[in-house]
Amino acid sequence: MWLSPGCSKSKDRWTVDDLGGTLRRARQAAGLSLAGMAKRTGFSRSYLGNAETGERAVTPALIRAYQKVVGDDLNRRELLIGAVSTLVAGGVPDEASDIAASVRAERYHVLASAQTSHAVDKTIAALVARDTPSLAALTKWAQKGKPVLRVNASGILAKIGSPVLDGQVARQLVADVEVRELYLTAVVSRVLGLPWEDAGHLVRSGSPLAEQRQLDALTAEVTNATDAGARWCSIVLLARTRPEASAVVDHALAGALKTETSSEHLRAIGYTLAGLDPTAV
Structure with a gap:
């Protein structure tokens, strides 16, 4: 206690x-x-x-x-x-402290059991950020194992605050369709305040954002300094909406160019501004 x-x-x-x-x-x-x-x-x-x-x-x-x-x-x-x-x-959050301890011990079973929340991932990232073996274990888990393990490991790495790891997470989201869907669903649910099932439906549909408040929320999330995965997912979601709201999307992405430190994210922004699919980067 x-x-x-x-x-x-x-x-x-x-x-x-x-x-x-x-x-x-x-x-x-x-x-x-x-x-x-x-x-x-x-x-x-x-x-x-x-x-x-x-x-x-x-x-x-x-x-x-x-x-x-x-x-x-x-x-x-x-x-x-x-x-x-x-x-x-x-x-x-006892959950985050326990998971951080398991990461430091290089035990992945807890992370493979259920998708962790944004807040829990942030706390775990703060606890393991300076522990090189933990980061190595998370990097390995992000690339192999069950989808929930891969997305949880990616979510923690995305909140470490390292441009190198930020780029690594972006490349994982491009290459790993299962992790991409889970991460996009988590971002949509958290940022837009949607139930998980509704968020998943929006992600799988490929539809543009339907409401101005949703667009406003994601244009703010694209500069979220604490979650590289959420920034990348926001770029993808804004790319879907760009045909209907190009001025708003382009303004938000132009602002993100000034603060983004990950080359993979910058490439995704460039693709979107050029009218291309950022998931094809």
């Missing part, structure tokens, strides 16, 4: 306001000063001090940096795992 820093045991939950104190306690438990933590993480001493006192927002990158420094001590790492979970998903 992870106890809420500064809260009663009955709550058993962190709030975002507690994250700075959690970082401080983990640092102190590791026997490090602010200066020592700054030297090891690459962040300035003043930045860390402000984050620990709540004067500056705590980010997943900062929590991952603390995780790397505190090492394998279970108690200190549990503090930070809970902090990542709170920041990303608004609580402490």
